[in-house]
Amino acid sequence: MKRIFESASEEETVAIGAAIAGLLRPPRMLILTGDLGAGKTTLVKGLVRALEAGDEDSVTSPTFTLVHTYDGWQDDQPLQVVHLDLYRLESERQLATLGLTELMADDALVLVEWGEKFPSVAEMADGILCIEQPDLTHRRITLEMREA
Numbered sequence: 001m002k003r004i005f006e007s008a009s010e011e012e013t014v015a016i017g018a019a020i021a022g023l024l025r026p027p028r029m030l031i032l033t034g035d036l037g038a039g040k041t042t043l044v045k046g047l048v049r050a051l052e053a054g055d056e057d058s059v060t061s062p063t064f065t066l067v068h069t070y071d072g073w074q075d076d077q078p079l080q081v082v083h084l085d086l087y088r089l090e091s092e093r094q095l096a097t098l099g100l101t102e103l104m105a106d107d108a109l110v111l112v113e114w115g116e117k118f119p120s121v122a123e124m125a126d127g128i129l130c131i132e133q134p135d136l137t138h139r140r141i142t143l144e145m146r147e148a
Contacts, residue, residue: 001147007139013039014056016141017046020129023143026079026107029124030143031115034131039139040113043129044083047111048072053081061113063087066098079107086114086121095120 003023007013020043024030032040045056053072062068062085070081082103089095095118103110104124111129115121127145134140 001143001145003143005141005143007039007141008137010039010042013042013139013141014046014049017043017048018050019046020141020143021047021050021074024109025074026109027104028108028126029104029110029112029121030127030129031121031125032111032113032129032131033116035133038131038133039141040129040131041083043131043141044081044111047109048081048083051079051081051109053079059083061085067103077107079109080105082108082110084110084112084115086112086117089114089117092118092120100124 005016007016034040041059041061045059048054048059048070049056051072051074053070062083066085068083072079072081112121115125130142132140
């Protein structure tokens with residue numbers, strides 16, 4: 001499955017995140033790609049809000065903490081949104097200390113910023129959310145999922 005969305009504002013990016021949340025069912029792992037400041041965390045804000053896992057203000061970049069977990073709901077079932085940022089990690093050995101496999105629970109949507117840096121994450125991922133910036137205000141967001 002491949003879907004392309006266009007955004008011209010932060011609010012639209014949040015709304016696209018909410019729309020994408022409706023397309024995902026756990027367990028899933030997605031790699032979020034895009035330049036620094038492209039809007040990866042902003043997109044996660046919409047997912048978290050749509051899944052009743054928190055409000056937009058509760059979602060921050062996990063650049064220094066590496067992992068943020070949000071408890072939410074989808075189709076009257078509990079789920080976890082796990083948001084990781086691997087920007088500061090440099091090796092598979094450092095990655096192993098996060099316990100990524102354990103984070104992939106049956107009720108988890110795992111969203112990994114900078115996961116493309118690690119072959120092991122790319123192998124585990126079910127898809128990619130790519131954010132491109134054609135200019136300062138516009139974003140092209142592509143959701144590409146592997147076939148089940």
